[in-house]
Amino acid sequence: YQRDNQTIQENTNEFxxxxxxxxxxxSLVFENSYVDHKLTIVNLNExxxxxxxxxxxxxxxxxxxxxxTYTTDGSGILEIHRNDDGANYAPDTAYYVVETxxxxxxxxxxxxxxxxxxFSSDSGAGVPEGMTPGTTAVDxxxxxxxxxxxxxxxxxxxxxxxxxxV
Numbered sequence: 001y002q003r004d005n006q007t008i009q010e011n012t013n014e015f016x017x018x019x020x021x022x023x024x025x026x027s028l029v030f031e032n033s034y035v036d037h038k039l040t041i042v043n044l045n046e047x048x049x050x051x052x053x054x055x056x057x058x059x060x061x062x063x064x065x066x067x068x069t070y071t072t073d074g075s076g077i078l079e080i081h082r083n084d085d086g087a088n089y090a091p092d093t094a095y096y097v098v099e100t101x102x103x104x105x106x107x108x109x110x111x112x113x114x115x116x117x118x119f120s121s122d123s124g125a126g127v128p129e130g131m132t133p134g135t136t137a138v139d140x141x142x143x144x145x146x147x148x149x150x151x152x153x154x155x156x157x158x159x160x161x162x163x164x165x166v
Contacts, residue, residue, distance in 0.1 A: 051076025056101035062130030
């Protein structure tokens with residue numbers, strides 16, 4: 001993992017492998033690629049897998065204070081980053097995101113899933129403030145996560161068989 005403004009070293013080295021007394025030469029290149037540290041939420045129809053646009057998700061601190069609101073885009077996805085406008089995420093503080101308004105034509109789950117995350121400080125303080133025992137959270141400073149949230153449609157198809165007595 002690479003922090004901003006750190007130099008990436010681009011070294012290339014060679015080594016030899018000698019199985020069965022034959023000599024083979026290999027070149028290995030190691031690259032430190034940037035990984036976007038974020039939480040991705042994919043909202044979809046539970047039965048068809050179709051992605052749902054316009055669902056609203058709200059981020060709260062674990063003490064219930066609302067921090068930010070996000071809406072799934074045209075591909076049914078939303079992303080949470082440390083520096084999102086207006087969010088002001090504090091280091092070493094636990095947050096959770098939960099669906100608060102479903103896409104049009106869909107139902108909000110009775111007990112919506114909470115996804116916990118935090119952004120660690122440079123000091124690596126450990127367990128973030130506000131975490132309850134037995135709860136896990138993803139550190140989005142050093143990692144990333146993708147969560148799929150399924151929804152039920154308000155409409156359902158019920159097959160009906162009609163028999164006529166003649």
